[in-house]
Amino acid sequence: MKINILLFANLKEIAQQSSLQLDVPETAIVSDIIDIVKKEIPDIAPHFKSIMIAVNMIYVENSFKLNNNDEVALIPPASGG
């Protein structure tokens, strides 16, 4: 199934792209996506300690089960205001 990954702020700059599309097994959960992104963009790996994950704009745990065409956003620590 297809999963769309969104990157923001420092992550977008490190990856030099604001999104990527992954083709993953139907059984994929959030932590599987994290593992793939770490392999594809190794420079992002150290940042995962502080990244929150939102699926379709809702914060989720790493065990969250994904569905086809889900939008997975990697959210660095907020700093608005």
Next chain:
Amino acid sequence: MIYITENILTTNKYTQELSKEFCGSILVFEGITREYTDGQKVTKLEYECYEPMAKIMLEEIEKEIFEKWEIHDIIIAHRIGIVDIGETSLVVSVSSPHRQASFDAIQYVINRLKKDVPIWKKEFFENSASWVNS
């Protein structure tokens, strides 16, 4: 009401737009860009936002405000893109029958916004730049 915009925030607009029926208090918080961070001169700021999610979260925060305090109306306006020093990056305005509710509500909104809402700030210094908290 929520506004996320690249335009200059005109605080008056967000005060005038508030519904004020039965209210004895209007409180307006304005966040502006500070010229120094830890002694380093900041030349400008840039805000980036995951806009659809930020809007949903700010709407949720608004709902929570109405549940927790007796307030009449609230407007949250956040600027994104380049913001020069001394310019306004955030306006939160609240009307309420009594002032204490507005003070409490504004504190809550800002704390939640800074902690959870997907908006990011990049500080530009004379010879470098970095994303805050990252």
